[in-house]
Amino acid sequence: GAGVSQSPSNKVTEKGKDVELRCDPISGHTALYWYRQSLGQGLEFLIYFQGNSAPDKSGLPSDRFSAERTGGSVSTLTIQRTQQEDSAVYLCASSQVAGYRYEQYFGPGTRLTVT
Amino acid sequence: AQSVTQPDIHITVSEGASLELRCNYSYGATPYLFWYVQSPGQGLQLLLKYFSGDTLVQGIKGFEAEFKRSQSSFNLRKPSVHWSDAAEYFCAVGAEAAGNKLTFGGGTRVLVKP
Numbered sequence: 001g002a003g004v005s006q007s008p009s010n011k012v013t014e015k016g017k018d019v020e021l022r023c024d025p026i027s028g029h030t031a032l033y034w035y036r037q038s039l040g041q042g043l044e045f046l047i048y049f050q051g052n053s054a055p056d057k058s059g060l061p062s063d064r065f066s067a068e069r070t071g072g073s074v075s076t077l078t079i080q081r082t083q084q085e086d087s088a089v090y091l092c093a094s095s096q097v098a099g100y101r102y103e104q105y106f107g108p109g110t111r112l113t114v115t
Numbered sequence: 116a117q118s119v120t121q122p123d124i125h126i127t128v129s130e131g132a133s134l135e136l137r138c139n140y141s142y143g144a145t146p147y148l149f150w151y152v153q154s155p156g157q158g159l160q161l162l163l164k165y166f167s168g169d170t171l172v173q174g175i176k177g178f179e180a181e182f183k184r185s186q187s188s189f190n191l192r193k194p195s196v197h198w199s200d201a202a203e204y205f206c207a208v209g210a211e212a213a214g215n216k217l218t219f220g221g222g223t224r225v226l227v228k229p
Contacts, residue, residue: 004158033216043205043219059216091158101147101166101209104217106158 002026004107006092012113013082021077021110025094032075033095033104034067038088046090049075050098082114117142119208121220128196129228136191136223138206147209148189149217150180154202162204165189176200201227 005024013019025032034046045059049069060066064083069075079086089111093104118141128134140146147166151159163174170182180191189206206220 035219042221043207045216045218048216056216093159103161103164104159106151106160108156108158 006107023092029094031098119220
């Protein structure tokens, strides 16, 4: 079956512009996670969604970052007024249910470069 | 707060040789431990996980890991490495106190020499 997909695979943007990154989770998975992978910082949790519950936004680095999940499926991570330090690979993952006991399936990521 | 340390940033191993990747965690109670692999241009794939029970766990692709509470370690091993094992490996920990998110180590990049 189809795995987690992310688009675009690569995004180059100018400093100060807004960007939107998209994640399509595995069908039927109720939990969706966003992580950021950058040099020097490793893999950092950003946000997760579980069904209709309020998302856990505790990992978002600033108020320039936001995410939404429409219809319990597709999610969009938005970065406003991008900065060079936002350059990273943004990974999305989904699992059947939220919880560390449930395997998270990762997408290939979106590589964001801010110039 | 929980944390994960992977002391080796890079490891080079010859094809056919054994491989051991180190992972140390810091957490007050028994954590839930994972190893993921990331091949170039790919997302992360779960190799194995430990929740409880037998401290030696078997995973996919011939990997195994051993949980040692006394050493706060969860090292990953493979007896004979294949060229396709060249990738980056991440140890991660989950815990009830941290909710539903995983905390990852910094990763170890494995290079395989022919």
